[in-house]
Amino acid sequence: MFAVTATHLDADDPLNGLTLGERPDPEVPDGWTTVTVKAAALNHHDLWSLKGVGLPAERLPMILGCDAAGVDEDGNEVIVHAVVGDPDRGGGDETLDPKRTLLSEDHPGTLAEKVAVPRRNLVPKPAELSFEEAACLPTAWLTAYRMLFVKAGLEPGSSVLVQGAGGGVATAAIALASAAGYRVYATSRSEAKRKRAEELGADVALESGARLPERVDAVIETVGEATWSHSLKSLRPGGRIVVSGATSGAVPPAELNRVFFLQLQVIGSTMGTRTELQRLARFLVKSGVRPPIDRTLPLGQAREGFAAMADGDLFGKIVFTP
Secondary structure (H helix, E strand, O other): OEEEEEOOOOOOOHHHHEEEEEOOOOOOOOOEEEEEEEEEEOOHHHHHHHHOOOOOHHHOOEEOOOOEEEEEOOOOEEEEOOEEOOOOOOOOOHHHOOOOEEEOOOEOOOOEOEEEEEHHHEEEOOOOOOHHHHHOHHHHHHHHHHHHHHHOOOOOOOEEEEOOEOEHHHHHHHHHHHHOOOEEEEEOOOHHHHHHHHHHOOOEEEOOOOOOOOOEEEEEEOOOOOOHHHHHHOEEEEEEEEEOOOOOOOOOOOOHHHHHHOOOEEEEOOOOOHHHHHHHHHHHHHHOOOOOEEEEEEHHHHHHHHHHHHHOOOOOEEEEEO
């Protein structure tokens, strides 16, 4: 089968280790099944893997990709949940399983014509969503859903700041927060991306670091060092900053005096459960919200999509179709 594979690691030039070509069909352990991939989405996780973050050299070659939608062995249209874990070991939450992993870390990923996954990782795809739209959900959109509706503790009418409009989690958070009736502020260095954020549902989009019209109840933070201080300063006393990424760096000044004096809460969030993925899909059907797709490319042109993500030249998701 045709697949997109990491064949060696390069922290400085990650695309150096990207190989497109034929790979063996996936092996199917007991309790697993195969999905014929109809669409697969790209994530920053794939770039980090090529840099060697979470993917050691001894596991190479590794087919990349966490997200997919396709058809299972029985002909059902499905969405693939990317978290491979045991809910029992995680106290009912597979993302808290100490042994949990994502597709493309220990097991071959979704940027291929076929992928093998545990049977419990299949979620029915609503007919109202296209394969391309559904493929955007399992990582970025599920992460944003959990950050907003599970971790941030926001009530109707709340206010939220989304840092770094343009990235997959950020665009998802803007659209979901707007659909839920929150007051949404977004930031970006790019005027074009600020305009797109407002089209997506942000009430106000500002330059990175700009003073907000009000202090917000929660911040959705995926950027890290470059925006951390602004995120803390933008919170009301007792507010929450929910963190799921650090694309600009992972060691900002903690500003502990601000954290304890204003009783701020810093909450980590990673992915989401299979149940939350089902709820996310239903929410999109009910609300009419759809993932913005920056571009759709044949899997054979995957290098173009990886290059666009590496350059930050995108708004929304990049989707590949085998």
